[in-house]
Amino acid sequence: MASAQGMVKASLAARRLPQRRILTDDVYETVKALVMDHALAPGAHLNIDALARDLEVSQTPVREALARLESDGLTVKQPLRGYTVAPLLDxxxxxxxxxxxxxxxxxxxxxxxxxxxxxxxxxxxxxxxxxxxxxxxxxxxxxxxxxxxxxxxxxxxxxxxxxxxxxxxxxxxxxxxxxxxxxxxxxxxxxxxxxxxxxxxxxxxxxxxxxxxxxxxxxxxxxxxxxxxxx
Structure with a gap:
């Protein structure tokens, strides 16, 4: 079975990587698409460093994207654990x-x-x-x-x-x-x-x-x- 990180990389390979001139919005939309398509599975822990490497950006726009996604109800921030993907509606x-x-x-x-x-x-x-x-x-x-x-x-x-x-x-x-x-x-x-x-x-x-x-x-x-x- 493919690893979760492998699924993310495969999904990213089919997308354009974020462009620097609109970096924050692009990172947000890219990670949002990964969540919506379940390439980042419900409940999965989100490794900011790994996402930054996959997207070829610094950690800052990734952190900003995850905070925006939290306001959308798509990520959850937990003390000492960081971000996880929000569960689907039951x-x-x-x-x-x-x-x-x-x-x-x-x-x-x-x-x-x-x-x-x-x-x-x-x-x-x-x-x-x-x-x-x-x-x-x-x-x-x-x-x-x-x-x-x-x-x-x-x-x-x-x-x-x-x-x-x-x-x-x-x-x-x-x-x-x-x-x-x-x-x-x-x-x-x-x-x-x-x-x-x-x-x-x-x-x-x-x-x-x-x-x-x-x-x-x-x-x-x-x-x-x-x-x-x-x-």
Missing amino acids: KDQFEHLFGLRFLLEPWAASQAARRATPADHAALEATFALVTDVPAEGSYDAYRALTAHDERFHALIHELSGNTLLAPTFQRLHPHLHIFRLYYGKGIGAQAVDEHRCILEAIQRGSAKAAEAAMRAHLTGSRDRLRPVFD
Whole structure:
């Protein structure tokens, strides 16, 4: 069986190494991709010196990247032990996360439909239009743009709901990042984009009832597509 360090090196070989001019962000994105693709396995200890050697950088940008990943909930810092990769959501956490989303996000969509202005409609349309293609392969690099779109689209609806606590609450949870970390599967992206279109059109029509139903259908679809991961 290949060692964990060997898996990391093999994964890095398929990626470009960080460029010095945008070093900190590149190291962050590179290590994040290793975590998302499980090349750095859940629960694995993160050796800063080894990561710095593999990435051909100093330890400083690696430390900064791991601190940022801790704020994303992807790494955990423990006294005297350093950083480890955060565990995946377990089944109960997954169900609790979706339970929270079902309580808040259909309501947010209905409020957005009631409150949104033509300028807000245009902003939602522009956000949706950033998805130019749906990835076919199952890797974080392929899904990176879709993950960002998913987070932006939902965050904008949260803002348009008029509740000033909703958007920052979800931002701290990073739900889309942790859900995508569970599984990248063929067809998941296309279905999510189609569901987003239904939500967008309901909000643009100003139909609170339809927007609430479309968001509920989207959450149901997302949850049901991922439940088999736990089987």
